[in-house]
Amino acid sequence: MSIWRDIKGTIEPFWITLRNMFRPTVTIEYPEVRTQLPPRYRGRLILTRDPDGQERCVACYLCSAACPVDCISMQATEGEDGRRYAAWFRINFSRCIFCGLCTEACPTLAIQVTGDFEMANRNPLETVWEKEELLVDHCGQEPGYNFYHHAGIGVTAARGENPGEDKPVNVKDLLP
Amino acid sequence: MIVPFQHLLILASILFLLGLMAVLVRRNLIMILIGVEIMLNASGLVLVGASAFWQQLDGQVMVIFLMALTSAEVSISLAMVVYLNRRKKTIDVRAFDELRG
Amino acid sequence: MPEWLVILLLIVAKLGLIFMVLLTLAAYLVLAERKILGRIQLRPGPNRVGPFGTMQPWADLIKLLTKEDFIPAQADRWLFMLAPGLAAVTALLTFAVVPFGPPLSLFGHQVPLVVCDLNIGVLFFLGLSSLAVYGMALGGWASNSKYSLLGAIRGLSQLISYELSMGLALVPVVMLARSFSLTDIVMAQSAVPFALVNPLAFLIFLISAVAESKRIPFDLPEAENELVGGFHTEYSGMRFGLFFVAEYLNLIILGSMLTVFFLGGWMGPFLPGVVWFSIKVLFVCFFFIWVRGTLPRLRYDQLMHFGWKILLPLSLLNVILTGAFLLWRQG
Amino acid sequence: MATLLFYILGAVAVAATAMAVTRRNPVHAVIYLVNSFFALALIFYLLGAPMVAALEVIIYAGAIMVLFLFIIMMLELSPGEDADRQGPVPLQWLPVLLLGAAILGCTLLLLQLDPAAGQQLPRWYASPRDFGYTLFHEYALAVEIVSFQLLFAAVGAFYVGRAAGTKEPLGGER
Known part of the structure; x- marks a missing residue:
């Protein structure tokens, strides 16, 4: 009979919640206990340098264009050697949604994500980070990559002979 | 009795007149019903006072019946107010002056 | 010291003590509720302020007092300001008739542990609980916001409906105890509490009490996911705090009423009466919190259906059956 | 004492009723009317009818006026429509506060008088038992x-x- 089912369905949850009261909690108490972040966690953004210690960023505006919330702004300029760089580079982290689209757009692998997420702050102006604060002294997640080394030289080697390049695919062959 | 019966009657009649005034003067249907409530209350006051004056319980019993009657009256009349409001989108009594079924 | 001064001092001390205990208990019930709900959901609950979060109520109080007191532009200002106080005062006044212990002898005076033993205590309780609607209704109406208005309308119809079955569930108790005075009702349960004598009335009263306190299975007036905050959507700061305190005061009141009417009041072996009374009240409060952690919210039509088509006929039937039983036992 | 209370409460009842029937906003009228019903309930108590007093509060103030309030809200007779036409805000609600305070004071006085009901309050007093007996027998x-x-x-x-x-x-x- 359905009324017995109803009564049973009303009484049973009480037992379950009562049992839950004596179980250990699943909460991770954050400031004391730190969780293990996933390896591809997307946190604060940084600007990396290439292995020579030069800035990787060439101020192409692609990250700023890719940003869905328009939190990246910069001014491009050119050095005496003809090398482009950003005169100033600014990320407004109170707008940033940590989607990581800028890193995917970056052709020089300059802008990269880190695992840092503790950026809370009482003054919203302090969450706007300038280039000096964003720039780091290492290569980030791509240690060997040197954009100017790849892009700045003429292509002399045959197809498939450049470093890091696969052999051309034989389109007539069925096997890859 | 703690006060002369006349004083109680005067109080009740003032209340009754105020209720009557509300019924006659106000054009808002809700306010007219509130006036009716005031008049019923005034009569209840007279009944309780009479019950205390003659040291009999009958007056108080009558007040209970009065309350039952009032609640019945209010439930019906408020249902009517809702009904009328649905028909004419107003609770101004002047909107309900034509005699059509 | 003259005689009347001693009596007056005793009365004032009693009132002050009750007031303080009630307000502190209400504040700590908030903490208890959050803790218990947390445990039910496998969380620890608030545990940052003080050891195990015991200072949380004070932190909440400071937060509420220092918040901006916002009044909407189109609101009915005075009514808006008055309504939370109304809600809290009606809840506090009800405690005047609750007997929380057997009479006590102090300085050679017999001090009854009740503020005022009215001989129509049951009716006093019913009257004040029907007035508790006003704080909510007027607050919701004065905010002049659609969510508040909807919450207030829902609350009005819900409370009217469940008050009826609540009153009818008390009729068998009065018939069994042969008195309207709460002290007499407790005295009549010295052998067996009425919850065992008349379990149906107990159940009906329990359900209506949960509905009356506007708590979770019946929290339609403030259903968060439909009406934002229901009748207190527009309230902030200490006015909201007053509504909040009123809700928990109501919880304590309903707990003590359940204790007095059905669980035997201060009666119990070994321990002193006041201790038994507080144990029972706290247990009822725990049960209310437990219900909140367990059951889902009813839909509005289910609520009305349950109140008018199931609870009300059941309570009427219960009145008739109890009357018949009493007549039969008398011979 | 009781006589004085009667006159105070009578004045409160008349004043509250007068305010109620002259209000433009039905919700304000209902609030004044509830005040008036409280005063009347206390008068009933003074006249030795505690049952009627309690029922007055439960039925009139607790049920009938709530029903009025419900209908007023349901018909959406909005509060803002004539906010400008009323006087300054404090004056508008001062009466209800005064009347409410008067009623609350009288209630507290009555509650404290009650243990000495034999001396202070009316000689004629209908206990709930007598009342029920009359109601259901006669x-x-x-x-x-x-x-x-x-x-x-x-x-x-x-x-x-x-x-x-x-x-x-x-x-x-x-």
Whole structure:
């Protein structure tokens, strides 16, 4: 009979919640206990340098264009050697949604994500980070990559002979 | 009795007149019903006072019946107010002056 | 010291003590509720302020007092300001008739542990609980916001409906105890509490009490996911705090009423009466919190259906059956 | 003492009622009226009718006025429409505060008087027991009739409400 089912369905949850009261909690108490972040966690953004210690960023505006919330702004300029760089580079982290689209757009692998997420702050102006604060002294997640080394030289080697390049695919062959 | 019966009657009649005034003067249907409530209350006051004056319980019993009657009256009349409001989108009594079924 | 001064001092001390205990208990019930709900959901609950979060109520109080007191532009200002106080005062006044212990002898005076033993205590309780609607209704109406208005309308119809079955569930108790005075009702349960004598009335009263306190299975007036905050959507700061305190005061009141009417009041072996009374009240409060952690919210039509088509006929039937039983036992 | 209380409460009742019937906003009228009912309930208590006093609060203030409030809210007689035409805000609500305070004071006075009911309050006092006895013995038939009346009222209210809910109003057909 359905009324017995109803009564049973009303009484049973009480037992379950009562049992839950004596179980250990699943909460991770954050400031004391730190969780293990996933390896591809997307946190604060940084600007990396290439292995020579030069800035990787060439101020192409692609990250700023890719940003869905328009939190990246910069001014491009050119050095005496003809090398482009950003005169100033600014990320407004109170707008940033940590989607990581800028890193995917970056052709020089300059802008990269880190695992840092503790950026809370009482003054919203302090969450706007300038280039000096964003720039780091290492290569980030791509240690060997040197954009100017790849892009700045003429292509002399045959197809498939450049470093890091696969052999051309034989389109007539069925096997890859 | 703690006060002369006349004083109680005067109080009740003032209340009754105020209720009557509300019924006659106000054009808002809700306010007219509130006036009716005031008049019923005034009569209840007279009944309780009479019950205390003659040291009999009958007056108080009558007040209970009065309350039952009032609640019945209010439930019906408020249902009517809702009904009328649905028909004419107003609770101004002047909107309900034509005699059509 | 003259005689009347001693009596007056005793009365004032009693009132002050009750007031303080009630307000502190209400504040700590908030903490208890959050803790218990947390445990039910496998969380620890608030545990940052003080050891195990015991200072949380004070932190909440400071937060509420220092918040901006916002009044909407189109609101009915005075009514808006008055309504939370109304809600809290009606809840506090009800405690005047609750007997929380057997009479006590102090300085050679017999001090009854009740503020005022009215001989129509049951009716006093019913009257004040029907007035508790006003704080909510007027607050919701004065905010002049659609969510508040909807919450207030829902609350009005819900409370009217469940008050009826609540009153009818008390009729068998009065018939069994042969008195309207709460002290007499407790005295009549010295052998067996009425919850065992008349379990149906107990159940009906329990359900209506949960509905009356506007708590979770019946929290339609403030259903968060439909009406934002229901009748207190527009309230902030200490006015909201007053509504909040009123809700928990109501919880304590309903707990003590359940204790007095059905669980035997201060009666119990070994321990002193006041201790038994507080144990029972706290247990009822725990049960209310437990219900909140367990059951889902009813839909509005289910609520009305349950109140008018199931609870009300059941309570009427219960009145008739109890009357018949009493007549039969008398011979 | 009781005599003085009676006059105070009578004045409060008259003042509250007068305010109630002159209010433009129905919700304000209801609040003043509830005040007036409180004063009346206390007068009933003074006149030795505690049962009637309690029922006055429960039925009039607790049920009937709540029903009024419910209907006013449901018909959306909005509060903001004549906010400008009323006087300055404090003046507008001062009366209700004064009346409420007067009633609250009288209530507290009465509550403290109550233990000494024999000396201070009226000689004539209807206990709930006497009251119930009279009601169900001498007026049993009347109780039955009134209960039928309530039943008819319930049916009638249900009928009117149902007719309003349907597409074609039933009143229009007849």
